[in-house]
Amino acid sequence: MSKTAYVRTKPHLNIGTMGHVDHGKTTLTAAITKVLAERGTGTFVPFDRIDRAPEEAARGITINIAHVEYETDTRHYAHVDMPGHADYVKNMVTGAAQLDGAILVVSALDGIMPQTAEHVLLARQVGVDHIVVALNKADGTDDEELIDLVELEVRDLLTAQGYPGDSVPVVRVSGLRALEGDPRWTASIEALLDAVDTYVPMPERYLDAPFLLSVENVLTITGRGTVVTGAVERGTVRVGDRVEVLGAGVETVVTGVETFGKPMEEAQAGDNVALLLRGVPRDAVRRGHVVAAPGSVVPRRRFTAQVYVLSAREGGRTTPVATGYRPQFYIRTADVVGDVDLGSAGVARPGETVEMCVELGREVPLEPGLGFAIREGGRTVGAGTIHSVGS
């Protein structure tokens, strides 16, 4: 590989924008890259380059297209811009699973909307412990009291979902005006980035654990082979390492490691990477498969979990679920059907937290503490954490 190598000079964190459709996530993402490009620690990524479809970008070993990278004075960030449309919550779940922190984008003009609440709930469930709020479109009104009300509403929502709503940073911004170069609003983006830098702590990285990466995307590079992309959940990986692809049932060797198109000597827990795998046919690997150190994880079908069944108000079901219920389970990047057994209780009503036994339709690597979402007919109906794992 002749490209400039990635040099690890600052701690790396994964961050993302989430929030209701049209509240300005992509505009804000573009504005952040513009402000940092002007500081000299990033490259400007225009709106239409962030918002394009993944198929259009499947060239070279590259990261999932919704990712951009930038640096502040103290950190290197990979930033994923998550779509707000309900159909894309699945991406949100799997994307959020790897976030060290999130920027919740709420339009100051519209306030919290159904997907604002859904994303916060999912973020909580998949273990995103730190949220910074961008009250976007603050250029659209002079009515500070209106924005104060929206801020209160957002703080209440965060508190209700178990976040410290009173102390979460809430920054009034305008992605659009900052993109246009308006100094007042450029400063608002600086303030947002400072809040992210200081409020989101550097997470603990399990570098000594056996390597594990859950596959987000699979690409083919003509003449070179199959590439998988995703975030390294734990451990490290280098060119020449043997790995197992769970789900595909193959063991192979990593022949290339890159981040944002730059070769890396070693990828570590927390890094967003692309791995070139020797001799693995393109159609053998899928999103949801797990690449891991050989023999380090055992795929399972059964587990017990504590599950919160979303209320109708949160976009969940209006009727209870019962033993025999068969929804989709979103675990890491996998999407698997599963049979629910509610034991002696037999039913769970929307708004309740219950214990359940689940038997998945196929084996996936499972472990206690792993979070997941339950989806049905294109919407999230539950969120849980695995307690114990069976056969």
Ligand SMILES: Nc1nc2c(ncn2[C@@H]2O[C@H](COP(=O)(O)OP(=O)(O)OP(=O)(O)O)[C@@H](O)[C@H]2O)c(=O)[nH]1
């Ligand atoms: N006035 C104003 N409009 C904005 C601002 N940010 C975004 N917009 C407008 O809001 C609309 C939606 O912006 P996007 O950035 O596409 O929103 P999004 O959240 O990425 O939308 P999805 O990806 O579809 O969920 C566009 O017309 C933007 O120009 C802002 O700060 N102020």
Ligand SMILES: [Mg+2]
């Ligand atoms: Mg968008």
